[in-house]
Structures are given as structure tokens and as C-alpha cells.
Amino acid sequence: MSSASASFDIPVSPILPWWHTVLLLALFATGSVASAYQHSLPNANLPGLSQRLSSYFTVLAEEWLAVLLIWLPLRRQNLALNSLIRGSWRSLGSFFKDLGIALGFLVIIIPLGSGLAYLLGANKNPALANLVPKTGVQLVVSLALAATAGFAEELVFRGYLTRQFSAWTGKVSFGILLQGVAFGLAHGFYGKAMAAIMVYGWLLGLLAYWRKSLRPGMLAHWLQDTIANVAAFLS
Numbered sequence: 001m002s003s004a005s006a007s008f009d010i011p012v013s014p015i016l017p018w019w020h021t022v023l024l025l026a027l028f029a030t031g032s033v034a035s036a037y038q039h040s041l042p043n044a045n046l047p048g049l050s051q052r053l054s055s056y057f058t059v060l061a062e063e064w065l066a067v068l069l070i071w072l073p074l075r076r077q078n079l080a081l082n083s084l085i086r087g088s089w090r091s092l093g094s095f096f097k098d099l100g101i102a103l104g105f106l107v108i109i110i111p112l113g114s115g116l117a118y119l120l121g122a123n124k125n126p127a128l129a130n131l132v133p134k135t136g137v138q139l140v141v142s143l144a145l146a147a148t149a150g151f152a153e154e155l156v157f158r159g160y161l162t163r164q165f166s167a168w169t170g171k172v173s174f175g176i177l178l179q180g181v182a183f184g185l186a187h188g189f190y191g192k193a194m195a196a197i198m199v200y201g202w203l204l205g206l207l208a209y210w211r212k213s214l215r216p217g218m219l220a221h222w223l224q225d226t227i228a229n230v231a232a233f234l235s
Helices: 018-036 051-076 092-119 126-131 136-169 172-185 188-211 215-234
Strands: none
Touching: 018 051, 018 136, 018 172, 018 188, 051 126, 051 136, 092 188, 092 215, 136 172, 136 188, 136 215, 172 188, 188 215
């Protein structure tokens, strides 16, 4: 499918059919609703696991399932995931360039996101305290989750959904806007702070559009989640 190698900033035909996108959105919608109501069902954990570990493993499974749902049909079309990721690290210089961009992005997004979350009352949401790892095992799993989110969520939202929405609407700007909305709504656990997650998704979408690659955003996403988990654990 030649359109898969087209420039990132040009709306082209959808890479997969509409029903596949609906299926993927349904997966994240189910996870979002379930996480939003998780604390109303305190015993709804995976057998033998604490609420935190149960939540971590559930999200890990959900996100890798989403990657699988994208990879399998692309593979049948002889396409690699890099048709969505774009870019390459052919040298240490190219890697460190994207890493530097990711760090610069975090300098902007962390205070902005924290400020928005505070204004939206995220600090008053007791459910968010259960995202914080409390033990060494929880920290290790949370770091695996951070790496997964950096890869999987960028692939799904900034890669796949941006491509689909841009193709259907004929405008990349709409694609970036809609994927950000979907990204925010996929985080039902955050309550009102989902609005801050939407803004984060929009900025990551703009970063991907500017760089014509998901790689800097993947690094930024992974680093932000990793720093947040380690800082929360140590505090």
C-alpha cells in the first residue's frame, strides 16, 4: 500500500478500514470507563494482586493488545509499524537530537500540564494516589508501564488515529485535534483532569507533525511517565 509511505503531513487514504478504528476506540473506551469506576468496585482486581498491580497489568495488557490489533492487519498488507512511526535512528547523533527535542518538550509540558491539572482539581482526586507505586515491585512494573505507554500510546494516538482522522476529514489539523480528544477520553481515571490529558495529546500531536516522526514524542512520553513514577515513589 504505497500511501503508507506518503509524507506524514499530507492527508491520504486511511491505512485501515473504519470498523478497525471503531474496534480500537472501543477497546480504549472500555478501559477508560472501567478505570473511572474502579474504586467503586474495590474487589475487582486480578486474583492475588493488589489494586495498584492489578491496574498496572490491566493497562499493560490493553495497550499491547492495541499494538497487536494494529500490527497484524498492517503485516497482512506487508507494512511495518514504522509506516506509522516514521523516522529512524541511524546514528547516535540522530538519537540524541530526538532526545534533546524530547527533553525540551518536557520543559514546556510538565509545568503546563501540572498547572492545568491543579486548576482542574486533580490534586483533590484521591483515586490518583493509587497510581503511585509504593513498593519496589510496583515501581518496576510501573516503569515497564511507562515504557509501554511511550511506545503504544504514541503509536495508537499520534500515529494510527492521527492518520485515520486526517484521511477522513481531509485535514491534518482535524486529525491532531480528534486524536487528542480521544487520548483525553481514554484516561477516564483522571476525572476532570482528562482535559489536561487532551491538551497533552494535542501538543504531542503537534510535535509529531513538526518532526514528521513519532520518535521524539515516544521519548518524551516515556521520560515524563518514568520521572513521575520515580519522583512519586521516592517522595
